[in-house]
Amino acid sequence: EVQLLQSGGGLVQPGGSLRLSCAASGFRFTNYAMAWVRQAPGKGLEWVSSISGSGTSTYYADSVKGRFTVSRDNSNNTLLLLMSSLRAEDTAIYYCAKSGASGTLFSHGDYWGQGTPVTVSS
Amino acid sequence: QSVLTQPPSVSGAPGQRVTVSCTGTISNIGAGYGVHWYQQLPGTAPRLLIYDNDNRPSGVPDRFSGSKSGTSASLAITGLQADDEADYYCQSFDSRVRGPVFGGGTKLTVL
Numbered sequence: 001e002v003q004l005l006q007s008g009g010g011l012v013q014p015g016g017s018l019r020l021s022c023a024a025s026g027f028r029f030t031n032y033a034m035a036w037v038r039q040a041p042g043k044g045l046e047w048v049s050s051i052s053g054s055g056t057s058t059y060y061a062d063s064v065k066g067r068f069t070v071s072r073d074n075s076n077n078t079l080l081l082l083m084s085s086l087r088a089e090d091t092a093i094y095y096c097a098k099s100g101a102s103g104t105l106f107s108h109g110d111y112w113g114q115g116t117p118v119t120v121s122s
Numbered sequence: 123q124s125v126l127t128q129p130p131s132v133s134g135a136p137g138q139r140v141t142v143s144c145t146g147t148i149s150n151i152g153a154g155y156g157v158h159w160y161q162q163l164p165g166t167a168p169r170l171l172i173y174d175n176d177n178r179p180s181g182v183p184d185r186f187s188g189s190k191s192g193t194s195a196s197l198a199i200t201g202l203q204a205d206d207e208a209d210y211y212c213q214s215f216d217s218r219v220r221g222p223v224f225g226g227g228t229k230l231t232v233l
Contacts, residue, residue, distance in 0.1 A: 035222065037168075044124060044227040045160075045168065045211050047219075059221050100158075100173055106222055108158035108213060110179060112167040 002026035002111045004096050009116035016086050016120070022079040022096030022113050029077040030054065033099040033106040036070065036081050038092035039115075048094070049081065050106040057104050064090075086120045093117050125150060126212050128225035134202045135233045142197040142228045144212035150223055152193035155215040159188055159197045162209045162227075171210075172197060199230070207232045 008020040022034070036048040049070040050059045058070050069082040079096050094116050097109030127145040134140040144157060151157055157175050160168035170179050172188035175195065187198045195214075199206055212225040 037222075037224075044209075045162075045213075045224045047222040047224065050221055061219070061221060095167055100170065100179075105215065107156070107215070108170065108173050108222075109160070109168065110170050110173070112169075115167050 002098065004098060004111055004113035006094075006096055006113040006116045009094065009118045011119045011121065012086055013122050014087060014120055017082070017084040018086065018118060020081040020083070020094055020096075020116060020118075022081075024077045024079065024098065027098070029072075030074045031102050033104060034072065034079045035097045035099065035106040035109065036079075036094055037097055037109070037112075038090075038094045038118075040089075040092040043092075046092075051079070052104040053102070059106075083118070086118075088120050091118060091120050124226035125216055125219065125223035126214060126225035128210075128212060128228045130226070131229045131231065133231040133233055134199075136202055136204065138202050139198060139200045140202060140230065141199075142210050142212075142230070144195045144197070144225050146193050146195075146214060146223075148193065149218045150193075150214045150216040151190065151195060153217055155217075157188065157190050157195035158213045159186075160211045160213065162211065164208075168211065202232055204232050206230060 035050040096113040098111040100110030101107040159172040175190040216223040
């Protein structure tokens, strides 16, 4: 059974940093790209970042480029998102998602984590 | 402002058929990239309903179907049920964004 278990998140001051984790199980982790998708309160889904199965290719939305870093630890089947220089507009629930197709690029999310809230406020 | 355009809301009575539209451009849907649909119940993570335009993952009822034509796509739900009430999102890939793009979401109300 595929499972994505998220941890991290919480309350952080503007300008601060936070790290999110997503522990994967039930599939061959290295075979699939992964993504982070966020949802601000009362708003729709927004892609944040993607990473290839090997971890060598990473992609970011313009809104987070230069501030967020996605990585993966394939030996421990874990996806990570390091968020720095956080702003109020980064407040959202953050989801990790597994690509439904093999390949370098994230295609669609066939499995999603439970979500973790991030609040940026003083 | 979302890259893909969806109506904010649709509604229908139990047993009826409803459709949700998703309009893109030549850099996403019109470029031939697949369209995917998600259902999100309040307070839960999105659930994949349709992938690659018209494919249903196992466990998704055949009341849900997808189609694509040109720069647009549609999700159809037949035999509407009360527990279909949720937000629905379309998603594709955009060559200018170089990543996935979503529609703004459509709230389905079952009357």
